[in-house]
Amino acid sequence: MTAKPLLTMRKIYKVFPGVKALSDVDFTLRSGEIHALLGENGAGKSTLIKVLTGVEKLDSGQIELSGEEIRTKSPKHAQELGISTVYQEVNLCANLSVAENIFIGREPKKNGMIDWKTINSRTKKLLNKLNIDIDVTQTLSHYSVAVQQMVAIARAIDVEAKVLILDEPTSSLDATECEKLFNVMNQLKSEGMGIVFVTHFLDQVYAVSDRITILRNGELVGEFLAAELPKLELISKMIGKGYDVLSETIKNTDNDQDIEKQVYLRADKVLSIGNIKEFTLDVKKSEVLGLAGLLGSGRSETARVIFGADKVSSGTLYIKGEKVNLGKPLDAIKKGIAYCPEDRKTDAILGNLSIRENIIVALQSKEGMFKFIGRKKQEEIADYYIKLLQIKTPNREQLIKNLSGGNQQKVILARWLATHPELLILDEPTRGIDIGTKAEIQQLVVELAHGEMAVIFISSEMDEMLRCCTRMAVFSEKQKLGELEGDEISEQKIMKMIAGGNER
Amino acid sequence: MSRLTKSRLFWPIIALVVLLLFNAVFTKNFFSIQIIDNHLYGNIIDILKNVAPLALLAIGMTLVIATGGIDISVGSVVAISGAIACSIIDGRIGSFNNTLLFALIFALLSGIICGIWNGILVAKIKIQPVVATLILMTAGRGIAQLITKGKIVTINSASMVNEYYFIGAGYLLGLPFALFIVLIVLLIVLAFIKRTAFGLFLESLGTNNRSSHLAGIQVDKLKLITYIISGFMAALAGILISSNIKGADCNNAGLFIELDAILAVAIGGNSLNGGRFSVGSSVIGALVIQCLTTTVYALGVPPQTISLVKAIVIITICLFQSNKFREAIFGRFNYFKKSKDLLVKKGAQIS
Amino acid sequence: MIISMLKKNFSIIVTILLFVVLFIAGAATYKGFLNAQVFLNLLIDNAYLIIVAIGMTFVLISGGIDISVGSVVAFVCMFSAHLLQKGWNPVAVMLLSLTVGTFGGFIMGYMIHCYEVQPFIATLAGQFLYRGICYVISTESISITNPTYSFIANYQIRLAPKMYISISVVIALLMVAVTAIVLKYTKFGRNVYAIGGNEHSAGLMGLPVAHVKISVYALSGFCAALGGIVFSFYTLSGYGLQNIGLEMDAIASAVIGGTLLTGGVGTVIGSMFGVLIQGIIQTIIIFQGNLSSWWTKVAVAALLCLFVVLQRVIETKGQSVKQQKKAAV
Structure with missing residues (x-):
């Protein structure tokens, strides 16, 4: 790889009130490469992209595009400079036609009127390049999220872009659709475009990426060649080894074998359409049960189903052996379940x-x-x-x-x-929180389980899970893979399971 | 002092006081109160009497707006309830011995039904509140006309006309009877808000619907309740209005009163986006509006120009509720304040 | 292909069908209903409402609402009557009316976009303001005696023997044609749809959100003012109490014509048929003779309710289908 740097970001700092989102981060993208940007929740990936595309203003640092220093002011400005972005949530207008979504804002005209014929035929050609054959005059809302995502990509590559940023574009695509996308990515790469690829699916990283940059807690872990970084090492770099204060185990390991812990809640072959595939899970009193897995693996969805926030499509929930029907959160609360949701700002606090x-x-x-x-x-x-x-x-x-x-x-x-509560569900309770408070919350969780309480604990940080949990259920791709208990729990084992335990 | 200015009641009361002071200077005999026929008489008493329907509507509207909704059908409900009440009093509908009692029951019932209708459209079918209540607003006057067969019902010759007239225009202990109704309703609603968790739940769901749902609040049910209360208040206001004129005029009864009710809520300092609310300050908002109207009358300006004054009031309130406007105007001042706040916060974190 | 065409224009087809069915029902029931002039009268009587509904359609498509239009119409009538009484040149009066209407809309749009005032409240203020100015001009009705106005008002364009339309109808139809083209074939028109569909996305796609949002209210103000001029031809007078609740008629027309109140969907042709449906219901009730004219309001409200609920049902159905698709993946 002899490609010259196309885009360089040096010493990027960004502080949000109370959180250091980015601190001294470097990132280099070369022409004709696919560069994966990886990290867990809150690692700073999306902030880095927002800074680059002008959604957020950077506090300090330097960005150079093709050797010239730039300072993006807005997404539009970034586009004009040649930086095109496809976001995780489809940022298109579902009420407009497919073709229009690709051309709006730069419609070709004939006699002062928008030339729909050209728009439609050019769209057709463009989508054919992506191996998509659909009626481009139909409104976008008619199509699945996957198609919408491809349309967003088509829009992004049709504007003369030097840099293409794909922010988790594959979360709604199936295997064949991903394959199509990868073909397009490789094609664009051969045309000299630099592509930044953000994803949580590690297999995909290895399938297309040339290089990998890893962020953790707003800091740069390093830049690696994909071919030289084994998957296990990658995962451990993403999750990281913790700070000293947090490294000792605090979980309650005594009297493990003494008494058979009482099952508080049992999910028997529970399935929630669109959220989580069928799973069976026991939650026992006086234990911290961890739901491990990467973002989007189904760990949060499992919690929501147990709390009655998402509908149970089939299967049964039992609380203390009794069959229950939790139609809404209040039903679950009355049964003694409590739930701290993942997104504190939109789902938990009552700001005013x-x-x-x-x-x-x-x-x-x-x-x-x-x-x-x-x-x-x-x-x-x-x-x-x-x-x-x-x-x-x-x-x-x-x-x-x-x-x-x-x-x-x-x-x-x-x-x-x-x-x-008799069962406390904590989904990412320590995200975006300073270390001291983190330790306090972890301590509290363990203490709570010392009593009668059952605790379900979800976190993107492996250390935290290892410190607190006495049992773990591991999830991947909206599916429960298995459980680990007691001495079985180790970083290695969990990573192997997530990475596809059967292979090794 | 700062606690005083922070109170939701503070600004509406200041507005009211300013208006009254203005009248004290420019309007002759504004504050004079005489005793005629064993009851008090004067501009102030007039204001207290005439504000009653608006005050009731403002109470209901406050609750609806607290949930992030709006109810623009109340004017039509006023017409419906007045039409039903007068038709029963007059004996056009049904043949009851005690027409008064049944008139009240059926009129109030009609308001509750209207509220349920609105509530279902908003809470269950999830139609935007403006549109959902627009339907009843459009249909309501028509329905009222159908009840009265398109005529203006006058009840001058009905047997229980005097009793009915007393509700809206009578005097008790020298004070307008309608005032007592408002006070009683206000007390009941306040008790409901302060002595149960109703108020907390409303503010919670107006602040953040999703969080409230996940905290176990039954969002849909509460919304339904607020629309029912609003419908009930509108029906009660309809009774007062129709009793005051001894008749039901479906075209004009409660015309535009929904806008006044919304305005009262806004003058009361309540955010029209929902969340924190104060029923008491909305009632004061209603008083401000009524006082404005009386002032305009007293000044001898064409009374219809009152809407000009209202427009200016709305624009002023809206602009001052807008963060962006305040930033644009007081940008520098706020900047200092913010940085000071930040320092204080940092201090708190360090300690 | 034909099926997909039908699907895309489903709601407007329903509206036109409804209009045709009502017309046939009227013709079958009442003698003298099936007369070209009955249809033309629909246009003559509702020309001003069609024009107002056009502006409303733009606002609704952009995701907003404008409840000031009824007052604008009343204001323009009053304002014109007053100036004409003073001997102003009629052309100057018309131009000034249009300018005031447009500027008022611009101010409301500015408040809505730049100061984030809710559209309902900002235009409510506009409604009060225009009404108030009406009464400041005069609390009495002023009649218009200007010869130019009278000429326009009474001029009949003969289409055939015993078939005529007024100049107002020509203006209204012209407006429909022009705005339909603007919506379909200009950047501005498409941007209105985009912003109504998803304002956030529209911003990320680099569209001029502020410009479009403010323009839409200015356009609505313009249409309302033009509607007011046409209405003053119709009544030849100005009165402060005129057209109370007109905004609700305009909104109802747009919704019945297939405009989504959540924004992003709608056509001016549909809104025109929405107006005509209301007109035909009124005509039928007049022909019927015994029914109170208030049944019109009730029938319109029932239609409104039906359309809104239907829209909602289609929306949720679409969502659940997509969810299942997603689950299948």
């Missing part, structure tokens, strides 16, 4: 309400609207948890949106602890 109200709300809905918890009692509960979880705030009436991420997370934890 106070800490007190945020803590009390789940308990109040569990008790019912008319069993009002008096103001004094509310304050007691809020104060208790503020103290217990060491929430840093001037007072309990502070709006939750004014708190830092870690403290917000603690408030959400307090909300659920206040309901005295």
Whole structure:
């Protein structure tokens, strides 16, 4: 590979309130290469791309395109410079026709009118290049997400682009569609385009990438040649070895064999269409059950099904041996289940309400609207948890949106602890949180399981899972692969399972 | 002091006080109260009497808006309820001995049914609130006309006309009876908000629908309830209005009152995007509007120009609720404030 | 191919079919209904509403709403009547009316886009403002006696013996034709659809979101003002209470004509048929003779409800189909 650098990013820094999103990150893309950008949630991949495409302003650092320094101001500006992006969520207009989505904003004209004939025929040609044969005059919403994704790619490559960024383009494609996409990518590569490829599917990384850059916690881990980096090593670099404070095991390993732990919840051949393939899972009292797997593997979906947030299409849930039907979250809450969702901002916090109200709300809905918890009692509960979880705030009436991420997370934890749950589901409870708070939350999780409580713990960080969990279910591609228990649990084993344990 | 200005009631009350002061200076005898026929009489009493329907609507509208919705059908519901009540009092519909009782029951029931209809469209079928309530707004006056067979119903000769008239125009202890109705309703609603978790749930779901759902709040059910309350309030307002004029005029009863109700909520400092709300300040908002109207009358300006004043009020409120506008105007000031906030926050984190 | 054409234009076909069915039903039931002039009268009586509905359609497609249009129409009538009374040149009056309407729309659009005021509220303010100015001009009805206006109002364009249309109809049809072309064949038109479909995506695709959003309200203001001029030909007077609730008629027309209130879908031709459907319901009720004219409102509301619920059902069905497809993958 003798290609010259097409795009270089040097010493990129970006800070969001409370979080260092990028810190001293370098990235180099050469002409005619496919470069995979990898990292777990919160590693900084998407921030790096946003900085590059002008969605976010960078704090400091240098970007050069073809040897010239650039500073992208907006997605449109980036496009004009020759940086084209396909986002994970399809950013097109579903109400317009396929052809129009490709040409809107740069429609060819004839006699001052938009020339639909040319648009349609050119689209047809372009899509044929991608091996797609569809009615291009039909509205985009008629087609599956996979087709929509291909249309987005077609739009991106039709504008004269030097750099093509594909941000998880394959999450909605099946194997043959991926194959098609890879062919196109290789074709574009041979034409000299530089392609940045972000994905969570490691097989795909090896299938097309020449180079790999890995980020972790907003920092650069390194740049590697794909051919020289074995998969296992790749995974361990993505997940990383933790900080010293967090390296010792805190999980509760005593009296493991002494008593058979009681099963609290049993999911028997449960399937949720569009979310998770059929799985069977036991959740036992006094244990921390980890749901391991990469993003999109089905770990969060499993949690949502158990909480009644997604519909059970077939199969049965049992709580303490009794068959239950959880049609909505409230049903699950009444049965004693609590759930801290993955996306704190959109699914958990009530931004304009106070800490007190945020803590009390789940308990109040569990008790019912008319069993009002008096103001004094509310304050007691809020104060208790503020103290217990060491929430840093001037007072309990502070709006939750004014708190830092870690403290917000603690408030959400307090909300659920206040309901005295029998099963606590934590989905990424430590994401975007400083190390100290992370350790506190992990400690708390383990302590909770010391009592009667059952805990389901989901995290993208392997260390954290290893420290806390006494049993693990491993997921990949919306499917449960298997379980590990006690001494079986090790980074190696889990990675092997995810990477395709049967091969080795 | 800062706690005082932060209270939701503060600004609406200031607006009201300013209006009253204006009248004290420019309108003769604005505050004079006389006793005629054993009850109080004067501009202030008039305001308190005439504000009743609007205040009721504003209460209902506040709850709907708190959920992030809107109900533009209330004017039509006012017409329907008035039409039903007057038709029963007049004996055109049914033959009841106690026409008053049944008139009230059926009129209020009609409001509840309208509320259920709106609520189902919004909460279950998930149609945008403006559109969902537009349907009843369009149909409602027609339905009211069909009830009265297209005529203006006057109940002057009906047997229980005096009792009915008392509801909207009578006096109790020297004060307008309608005022007591508003106070009682307000107290009940406030109790419902403060003594149950209703208020908390509404603010929660208006703030973040998804989070609320995942915290176990039954979002759909609550939305339905707010539309029912709004329908009920509209029906009650319809009774007051029709009783006041001893008749039902389906074309004009409650015309545009939905806009006034929304305006009252806005003047009350409630965000029209939902979330935090205060029923009390909406009622004060209604008082401000009524006071404006009375002022315009008292000044001898053509009364219809009141809508000009309202337009200016809406524009001012909207612009000051807009972050971007405030940034554009007070940009520099806010910048300092923000950086100060940031420092304070950092300090808190360090400690 | 034909099937796909039908599918794409499904909702507008339903609207036109509905119109035809209503017309046939009327013709079959009432003597004298099947008369070309009955149809032409529909156009004559509703020309102003068609024009207003065009502007509304643009706003709705872009994902907004404009409830100021009824007041704009009343304002323009009042304003024109007042100026004409003072002896202004009629052409100047018309041009000034159009300018004021357009500028008012621009201001509302600016507030909506730049200060993020909800469209409903911003245009509500506009509604109050225009109504208020009406009353400032006069609280009484002013009649228009200007010869140019009278001439336009009374001029009949003969199509055949005993068949005529007014100049207003020509204006309305011209507007429909021009705006239909604008929507289909210009960048501006397509951008309106794109923004209504997904404003965020439209921004990422580099479309001029601010420009388009503000223009749409200015256009609606223009159409409302033009509608007002046409309406002043129709009534030859200005009165502050005119056309209360006209905005709701315009919205109902657009929805019945297949415009999605969530934005992104709709045509001006459909909206025109939406207006005509309301007109024909009214005509049938007049022909019937015994029914209260209020049945028109109820029938329109019922249609509105039917269309909105249908739209919603189709939408959710589409979603669930896609979900299953996704699951199959």
